[in-house]
Amino acid sequence: MDRAEIDENGKGKLFFGTTRVEKCGLVEGQPNVYLLQTSTVLERDSQVSPQAGQFYLIRSKKSGVHYGRPISVYHSESKRNADGKMTVTVQFMILQKGAGTTELCNLKAGDEMTVTGPLGMPWPAPEGKSNVCIIGAGIGVAPVANLASTLPDGSYDFYACFKSGSYGLEHVHAANLQITTDDGSVGTKGMLPTVFTKESVKAAGYDVIYICGPAPALAYAKSVAEECGVLCYISMEHRMLCGLGACLGCTIETEEGLKRVCKDGPVFDSRLLSFPKSAPRRKPLDAGIEADLSVDIAGVHFKNPTIASAGTFAFGQNFRGLSDVSAWGGICSKGCTYEPREGNHGERSLEVAGGNMNSIGLQNPGVPAFIRDLLPGMLGLGPVVIANLAGSDIESYVEGAKLLDKTDCDMIELNISCPNVKAAGLAWGLSAETAYYCVSAVRVVTKKPLMVKLSPNAPDNRPIALACIKAGADAISLINMVHGVAIDIERGKPFFNNVHAGYSGPGLKPLALRIVYDVVQEINRLPEEQRIPVVGIGGISCWQDAVEFIMAGAAAVEIGQAKFTNPHVAIDIQNGLRAFMKIHGYKNLAEMRGIAQVARHNTAHTDEKGRFIDLKEMILKDKSIVPNLAGSNVR
Numbered sequence: 001m002d003r004a005e006i007d008e009n010g011k012g013k014l015f016f017g018t019t020r021v022e023k024c025g026l027v028e029g030q031p032n033v034y035l036l037q038t039s040t041v042l043e044r045d046s047q048v049s050p051q052a053g054q055f056y057l058i059r060s061k062k063s064g065v066h067y068g069r070p071i072s073v074y075h076s077e078s079k080r081n082a083d084g085k086m087t088v089t090v091q092f093m094i095l096q097k098g099a100g101t102t103e104l105c106n107l108k109a110g111d112e113m114t115v116t117g118p119l120g121m122p123w124p125a126p127e128g129k130s131n132v133c134i135i136g137a138g139i140g141v142a143p144v145a146n147l148a149s150t151l152p153d154g155s156y157d158f159y160a161c162f163k164s165g166s167y168g169l170e171h172v173h174a175a176n177l178q179i180t181t182d183d184g185s186v187g188t189k190g191m192l193p194t195v196f197t198k199e200s201v202k203a204a205g206y207d208v209i210y211i212c213g214p215a216p217a218l219a220y221a222k223s224v225a226e227e228c229g230v231l232c233y234i235s236m237e238h239r240m241l242c243g244l245g246a247c248l249g250c251t252i253e254t255e256e257g258l259k260r261v262c263k264d265g266p267v268f269d270s271r272l273l274s275f276p277k278s279a280p281r282r283k284p285l286d287a288g289i290e291a292d293l294s295v296d297i298a299g300v301h302f303k304n305p306t307i308a309s310a311g312t313f314a315f316g317q318n319f320r321g322l323s324d325v326s327a328w329g330g331i332c333s334k335g336c337t338y339e340p341r342e343g344n345h346g347e348r349s350l351e352v353a354g355g356n357m358n359s360i361g362l363q364n365p366g367v368p369a370f371i372r373d374l375l376p377g378m379l380g381l382g383p384v385v386i387a388n389l390a391g392s393d394i395e396s397y398v399e400g401a402k403l404l405d406k407t408d409c410d411m412i413e414l415n416i417s418c419p420n421v422k423a424a425g426l427a428w429g430l431s432a433e434t435a436y437y438c439v440s441a442v443r444v445v446t447k448k449p450l451m452v453k454l455s456p457n458a459p460d461n462r463p464i465a466l467a468c469i470k471a472g473a474d475a476i477s478l479i480n481m482v483h484g485v486a487i488d489i490e491r492g493k494p495f496f497n498n499v500h501a502g503y504s505g506p507g508l509k510p511l512a513l514r515i516v517y518d519v520v521q522e523i524n525r526l527p528e529e530q531r532i533p534v535v536g537i538g539g540i541s542c543w544q545d546a547v548e549f550i551m552a553g554a555a556a557v558e559i560g561q562a563k564f565t566n567p568h569v570a571i572d573i574q575n576g577l578r579a580f581m582k583i584h585g586y587k588n589l590a591e592m593r594g595i596a597q598v599a600r601h602n603t604a605h606t607d608e609k610g611r612f613i614d615l616k617e618m619i620l621k622d623k624s625i626v627p628n629l630a631g632s633n634v635r
Helices: 099-105 138-149 198-204 215-227 367-379 394-405 432-445 461-471 506-523 543-552 569-584 615-620
Strands: 015-026 033-041 055-060 069-080 086-095 112-119 132-137 156-162 176-181 208-212 231-235 251-254 257-260 267-269 295-297 300-302 306-308 330-332 349-352 355-358 384-389 411-415 450-453 475-478 482-485 500-504 534-537 556-559
Touching: 033 099, 033 112, 055 086, 055 099, 069 099, 069 138, 086 099, 086 138, 132 138, 132 215, 138 156, 138 208, 138 231, 198 215, 208 215, 215 231, 300 384, 306 569, 355 506, 367 384, 367 394, 384 394, 394 411, 394 432, 411 432, 432 450, 432 461, 461 475, 461 506, 475 506, 500 506, 506 534, 506 543, 534 543, 543 556, 543 569, 556 569
Parallel strands: 132 156, 132 208, 156 176, 208 231, 306 330, 306 556, 330 384, 384 411, 411 450, 450 475, 475 534, 534 556
Antiparallel strands: 015 033, 015 112, 033 086, 055 069, 055 112, 069 086, 231 267, 251 257, 295 300, 349 355, 355 500, 482 500
16 A cells, blocks of 8 residues: 555555445436535544545445446535544535436435445646646546635636536636637537637646546647646546456556556646547438347247247246246247156245245156147247247157147257256267267258357367357357356255256356357357357346447347346347447447457467367267267258
């Protein structure tokens, strides 16, 4: 720790604790800007009050987010109490934007929040500078208005730029106040360049410029200031974790190397900063044109890319009383084995951080009963019907596939995350060799489109996906659930009878997205005629998640546990996708699919001449892995 941040007794000068909201409400005339006030009684005299330009990490005490949001101080006052303790009252001006700020903006008087700070470097005082210019754009007006309140009235010029109306100027007493609005509702119609130019800066003779706002405004002010030879200080924003400089998660590129926004900033000399030009935005779709959400996977047409994943939607009937099941693009059946399975005994589900764990054990009526009693009802619902086929040995996979091949189901999803009883219980999908054998054996007995579902518990799914393609898969879906363990601390024993259980939920998304991204990237290295579509699964609960998977290269998305908390999740995702695609000019999913892929050269799964490795020959060399493949018509 910096010695300046601890007192002579080694105690920290910063505050961390719980405070109560004194007031929180919309700023007049603004649809999404809130003023929040709280007070803190400092524990000791050595603790410091905030200075202009500093910020706090704040979070609702009852929160769905893990980390505090860095919010600059808009106004603060310190008062000595009768008991000698110091009370610091702080006001924050907050733009409601994401989950964390939405929680903060909806706090009521008396609600609790956690507060850490004050953090960061304050604005440098304009000592010896007679002509001071302060600029606030949008919510960036808050930290510069705080600076203005510390300066003598009339000792500075102030430029405030907004979309509509104005706010945050109660403590601003400028010699010259210039307000611009995009819609012309207050002051001059236009943006910062309308009133702040090289000519106006030179005419005013400014010695120093202070600015906070969105990146385009910062970049513009920097260019004007430096061209005019005027010192310019910029307050930067960044996502943060600790706010103390320890985690190194909020660094930005500067002329002096990487700098931490939380510790070395947020205020920087503009000469240290650079602002890359943003990529041009796509033109929105014309009025009356709607984005096409349909997608074809292995020759099967889906009206939209939302698919109800196996094991979370039963056989399509259970949710009919709550939501429009016909809205889904596709429905996967519960995983079915050839023979009926009773499933696991004992506890089967447990809520955990970021999702849930479950140990169902593939309870199902068996493929013959599914075909006789349940498939007809699924086929009448409207969406594409995908039969999820599981098994423990190759014979059960093959026999189940034979029966499904004679039905009207649209596609088979082959679950190779099941244990291979002939290979010490290891899942079929944990190696390229066993995956190849299982898929090729099923491929021989069915002409149905075959989508193979892969496990995240494999060390690397890329060679496994390629093996499945070589064996005849028409599509890949991934990921299945991650294995985890929960302990009952009262009994001192595993919570689940089987010890291991599957983990799923929003917390799984980054892992799932990484695996989908990597597998798509590997498939894209194949000749075009060998490439097959990938369906993304794992932690998808909103339209933004679906966009990420599609931009990573997924053809469609399967949605699991999100249905438990939002039965309308498919409709919500479709509506969000359409709106996003219309705004960003994507006529169809193909225009968006895979745009986030970055080309990388990787020869791990090709030979020295770049040819695709012949996995069938590899398997046949090791008879101990799988039974004889003689007679198989593997394509």
